[in-house]
Amino acid sequence: MKISVFGSGGWGTAISVLLNSNGHDVTLWSAFEDEAARLRQNRENPLLAGVKIPDEIKITSDADEAAKCAELAVMAAPSFAVRSTAEKLKGLLSDGCTVVCISKGIEQTTSMRFSQILEETLGDGVHIASLSGPSHAEEVGRGIPTACVVAAKDQDVALTVQNVFTGPRFRVYTSTDIIGVEMGAAFKNIIALCAGICDGLGMGDNTIAMLMTRGLSEIAELTVDLGGRKETLAGLAGVGDLIVTCTSRHSRNRRAGVLIGKGVEVHEAMRQVGAVVEGYYAASAAHELSQKTGVETPICDEAYKVLYEGKKPTDSLGALMSRTPRPEDSGYGGWSLE
Helix, strand or coil, rough: CEEEEEECCHHHHHHHHHHCCCEEEEEEECCHHHHHHHHHHHHHHHHCCCECCCCCCCCCCCHHHHHCCCEEECCCCHHHHHHHHHHHHHHCCCCCCCEEECCCCEEECCEEEHHHHHHHCCCCCEEEEEECCCCCCCEEEEEEEEEEECCCCCHHHHHHHHHHHHHHCEEEEECCCHHHHHHHHHHHHHHHHHHHHHHHHHHCCCCCHHHHHHHHHHHHHHHHCCCCCCCCHHHHHHHHHHHHHHCCCCCCHHHHHHHCCCCCCHHHHHHHHHCCHHHHHHHHHHHHHHHHHHCCCCHHHHHHHHHHHHHHHHHHHHHHCCCCCCCCCCHHHHCCCC
């Protein structure tokens, strides 16, 4: 199949390498010609040092060229560029083309999920799917065994993507809960940032486990309010991605959090990480969604205050620990599947 990947960061590059190894004809698109030229010349992305980009993968900055040849398109742009990248593809993709979003996040200015942006921008002529799960680019690019879930409203679309992406080292499950998959993908980055902050403050394993568990409850409650299924958050796109993002040395969100916990200013911490820290943008979107829906998200709220209002992390931790005690299964923490 002819596949074009739109976004030449570490994740887009890793997926291009994966799809090439599955026998597909892959084009990797960069938004910048100078970057595309470097990738063509060096056949390596600095964000994936040591991972060779096979010669068969075409690399271009021409959106027209990449879109018109695609039977399947992969959206791999960072969260802040998903809409602008989709706008470049408007009217270029063939009718019936499947668009798989592998970007993880929520649009900061509108709190829209990426599938909503793609539907709004690209129209009814394409099929939208979202793929997520515990999948660091550094490991996928090297063929480390990985499993993800692909969600689409139409099960046949999800099955098509499953067949395209599945290989000896990459296993894909299907779902029809695109809301749940996208919410897990976006908001686990906030919790990972918080976990890193706690590490930077010198907190222990108990604190990280508390954040992950209660953070997952917040994500699940907000997901259900928006029409998703709580059980989706118990799978790869929820708890699976949460574990890897909160604990891995590859996690940019966790690394940024560690720096913030040690006293580094927020924007300087993100600069030192050297790549997009999606949890920063997701925290703003979570704050907006909480305000709109009325769903309590205390951890995400405190993350927003630290990242955008300059609140001290120690004060935020104190605020969370001093909340009114309650039963674990009450309010936003309930996990009944009834």
